[in-house]
Amino acid sequence: MSLVGLATAVFIESPHEVTAKSAAPAATVITAVARWQVLRNPITVQGTVRSARTVVVMASAPYAEVTVTRLPVKAGDRVRPGRVVAEIDGRPILLLRGRLPAYRNLHEGDHGPDVTQLQQALASLGYASYDPPGDFGQSTALALLLFYRHLGYEAPVYHRPAAPGVPGPAPSPSAAPSSPPAVPSSPPAAPSAAPSAASGPAAGHPIASRRTAADLVIPSAYLPMSEVVYIPTRSALVASVTARTGAVAGSGPVLTLATGSPRVTGNLSAHQAAQTRKGMPAEIVSASPPLTAAGTVTRVGPLPAVGGPPASGYPVQVASRRTLPQHLIGVRVRLTIEAPVTSGPVLTVPLAAVVAAGHGHPVHVVKITPSRQRIRVAVYTGPTAGGLVAVQPVRPGQLRPGDRVVIGVRR
Numbered sequence: 001m002s003l004v005g006l007a008t009a010v011f012i013e014s015p016h017e018v019t020a021k022s023a024a025p026a027a028t029v030i031t032a033v034a035r036w037q038v039l040r041n042p043i044t045v046q047g048t049v050r051s052a053r054t055v056v057v058m059a060s061a062p063y064a065e066v067t068v069t070r071l072p073v074k075a076g077d078r079v080r081p082g083r084v085v086a087e088i089d090g091r092p093i094l095l096l097r098g099r100l101p102a103y104r105n106l107h108e109g110d111h112g113p114d115v116t117q118l119q120q121a122l123a124s125l126g127y128a129s130y131d132p133p134g135d136f137g138q139s140t141a142l143a144l145l146l147f148y149r150h151l152g153y154e155a156p157v158y159h160r161p162a163a164p165g166v167p168g169p170a171p172s173p174s175a176a177p178s179s180p181p182a183v184p185s186s187p188p189a190a191p192s193a194a195p196s197a198a199s200g201p202a203a204g205h206p207i208a209s210r211r212t213a214a215d216l217v218i219p220s221a222y223l224p225m226s227e228v229v230y231i232p233t234r235s236a237l238v239a240s241v242t243a244r245t246g247a248v249a250g251s252g253p254v255l256t257l258a259t260g261s262p263r264v265t266g267n268l269s270a271h272q273a274a275q276t277r278k279g280m281p282a283e284i285v286s287a288s289p290p291l292t293a294a295g296t297v298t299r300v301g302p303l304p305a306v307g308g309p310p311a312s313g314y315p316v317q318v319a320s321r322r323t324l325p326q327h328l329i330g331v332r333v334r335l336t337i338e339a340p341v342t343s344g345p346v347l348t349v350p351l352a353a354v355v356a357a358g359h360g361h362p363v364h365v366v367k368i369t370p371s372r373q374r375i376r377v378a379v380y381t382g383p384t385a386g387g388l389v390a391v392q393p394v395r396p397g398q399l400r401p402g403d404r405v406v407i408g409v410r411r
Contacts (some may be wrong), residue, residue, distance in 0.1 A: 001402070002061060004273050007270075007324065008085050013237055017232065022145055024151075025123075028409065028410045029368065029406055029408075029409055030406070030407050030408040030409065030410050031368055031404040031405060031406055031407060032349065032350045032352075032353060032405060032407045033402060033403070033404055033405075033406065034347060034348065034349045034391075034399060034400070034402065034403045034404075034405055035347075035348050035349075035350075035401055036345050036346070036347055036401040037345055037346070037348055038098055038340050038341075038342055038344065038345050038346070039285040039340070039341040039342040039346055039348055039383055039384075039385050039386075039388060039390055040339060040340050040341060040385060040386060041275065041338075041339045041340075041341050041385035041386060042336050042338055042339075042385075042386050043268070043272045043275065043276065043336065043337040043338075043339055044264060044334060044335070044336045044337075044360055045266045045267065045268060045272070045316075045335050045337075046332060046333075046334065046335065046343065047264040047265060047266035047284070047318070047332070047333050047334070048264065048265055048266070048330070048331070048333070049262045049263070049264055049286075049324060049328040049329050049330065049331050049333060050262060050263055050264070050265055050329065050330075051237070051239060051258030051259065051260060051262055051326070051329050052259070052260030052261050052262065052263055053232070053254070053258070053259050053260045054239065054256050054257065054258055054259075055229060055230075055231055055236065055251065055257040055258075055259060056253045056255075056257075057085060057093060057229050057254045057255045057256070057257065058249065058252070058253055058254065059086075059088045059243065059249035059252060059253075059254045060088075065248050065249075065250050066088050066089050066248070066249055066250070067088070067089055067242045067246065067247070067248055067249070068086065068087070068088060068244065068245055068246065068247050068248075068249050068254065069087045069088065069089060069090050069245065069247060070084075070086070070087035070088055071087070071241065071243065071244065071254075071255075072084060072085070072086075072087075073085050073238050073241070073244050073255065074238065074241060075238050075239065075241050076237070076238060076327070077236075077237070077238045078235055078236075078237060078238075079095055079137070079235065079236055079238060079257070080095070080234065080235045080236075080297050081095050081096050081097040081121060081124070081125065081231065081234075082094075082095065082096070082405035083095050083123045084151055085229070085238075085255065085257075086243075086253070086254050086255065088226075091153070091226075091227055092153050092227060093226075093227055093229060093254075094147075094151070094227055094228045094229070095228075095229055095230075095231065095236075096118070096121040096228055096229075096230050096231075097120075097121050097123075097124060097230065097231060097232070097233075097234070098117040098120070098121055098230035098232065099117070099230065099232045100113060100114050100117050100230065101230060102114070102225040102228050102229065102230060103202075103225065104225055105158075105222060105224050105225050106118055106136055106142050106223045106225075107136060107141075107158040107220060107222030107223070108136050108137060108138065108158065108220040108221060109136060110136040111134055111135055111136070112134060113134065113362075115134050115135065115136045115140070116133045116134045117230070118136075118140070118144075118223060119131070119133060119140055119143075122140075122143045122144065122147060122228075123143075127143035127144070127146055127147045128143065129142070129143045131146050138195075138220065138349070141220040141221045142221070144222070144223055145221035145222045146373060148221065151191075152298060153374055154223055155221035155222075156221065156223075156224055156227075157210060157220065157221060157222070158220050158221070158222035158361075159220075159237040195363045229257075231257060232259060232260075233260065234257045236257040236258060236259045237257065237258045237259075237326040237327075237329065238255060238256075238257060238258075239256045239257065239258040239329055239330070240255065240256045241253075241255045242254065242255060242256070243255070258326060261319070261320070261323045261324065262320075262323075262324040262325075262326060262328055262329050263298070263317055263318065263319050263320075263324075264284055264295065264317070264318045264319075264324075264333060264335055265315060265316065265317050265318075266315075266316050266318075266335045267313030267314060267315060267316070268300075268301075268313065268314045268315075268316050269313070269314070270314065272314075272337075272339075273300060273314035273316070274315060275300065275339040276297060276300050276337055276339055277297070277300065278297055278298065278299065278300060279296060279297060279328070280296070280297045280337055280339060280340070281294065281295075281296060281297075281337075281338045282294075282295045282296060282297055282318045282335060282336060282337045282338065283295065283335075283336040283338075284318065284320055284324075284333055284334075284335060285333060285334040285335075285336070286328060286331055286333045286334075286389065287334075288331075289327075289328070289331075291324075291325075291328070291333075292323075293320045293321070293322060293324065294320070294321045295318040295319055295320045295321060296318065296319055296321065297316060297317070297337060298317050298318065298319045298407075299315070299316065299317040300314065300315075300316050300317075301314040301315040302314075306342050315370060316335075316337070318337070341342070341383045341384075341385040342382075342390060346382065346390040347378070347390065347392065347399065347400075347401060348353065348388040348389065348390055348391065349365060349388065349389060349391055349405050350387060350388060350389075350405075351384060351387055351389050352407040352408060353366075353386065353405040353406065353407045354379070354381060354389060354391070357378075361378075362378040362379065362380060362394055363378070363379060363381060364376050364377055364378045364379060365377050365379055365391070365399065365405045366405060366406040367399060367404065367405055367406075368403075368404045368405070368406060369396075374406070375398075377393055377394075377395075377398045377399045378393070378394040378395070378398075379391040379392060379393050379394060379399065380392045380393075380394065
């Protein structure tokens with residue numbers, strides 16, 4: 001045989017070989033595992049990430065209209081105590097740490113928990129005072145004065161009047177005249193009325209009777225409630241800025257701060273709300289930025305009374321088991337709540353594993369043994385949810401958790 005004939009015989013396929021290669025591949029059995037679990041029905045709705053608490057920074061002053069002169073922050077910024085978050089009519093709005101809102105002006109002589117909060121906030125920034133906790137004294141006023149100056153502003157001054165009936169501080173010994181006063185032209189007083197050496201200068205002496213502006217008022221730095229905002233955390237996120245530099249703000253909000261761990265809120269239908277309970281597991285999924293987190297239902301809105309007006313939605317709130325990043329605030333997410341259908345764990349298989357039988361016969365599933373044998377197991381079916389069905393073998397013990405059942409065939 002020539003070389004050409006030998007090569008042709010090698011590469012030419014017989015009809016049987018062509019048929020064998022073009023035949024469909026052998027079927028492959030697809031299986032799933034029978035599981036012992038609580039049957040749950042997933043409820044999927046759209047949700048929005050919201051902050052646990054918001055702090056609104058207001059523009060307020062003794063005037064009907066105020067002007068925003070500076071906005072050193074923008075939406076999305078992280079701000080911490082000790083920073084100026086806005087400037088209204090040239091005056092700063094200071095950010096300090098505390099839980100009590102500013103509800104009054106604080107100045108020397110004030111007492112209360114809000115004074116303690118101010119002292120602790122200043123001390124955390126390095127401006128400690130030595131006044132008793134809760135007492136606004138000269139040391140607290142000095143710490144506040146230094147804090148304002150460090151930020152580049154003059155602290156507002158509170159002029160506290162002197163005590164009634166007290167003209168002012170008595171002159172010190174060094175301020176006494178070095179020579180005796182001139183003899184008055186009137187007759188001398190009786191010896192019993194003459195001042196003693198220990199009584200100091202006579203009340204009618206020019207130095208003792210002179211009163212100056214410094215004797216009537218005592219200057220002291222104070223904190224106006226319009227120039228401070230408190231947050232209960234170490235930092236906050238600027239959620240939104242509703243004013244702009246140069247705009248007349250009136251007495252409205254300038255910006256909003258978000259504090260605390262973000263939560264997810266959504267609305268359920270009446271049927272979904274009837275299945276949802278506090279404490280149910282949930283899943284939070286964000287597409288952009290990508291994030292998947294496990295959560296727990298913390299609140300479900302009340303259902304309306306029978307015969308009441310229909311509601312457009314029932315609010316639901318879900319808290320993440322791990323803290324969500326604050327940059328997700330305002331982002332739309334997918335919220336999936338796993339509502340239980342059974343009161344306890346049951347044996348479940350995929351719906352595709354159940355094979356219908358003839359009339360009067362129970363349905364069955366096909367179990368695959370470790371030796372790859374197929375055994376038909378008759379079962380009773382129960383509730384279904386999420387593509388699963390609760391089953392119970394007709395003969396106890398024929399189907400157990402962990403057994404593999406056939407759900408399809410793949411070629």
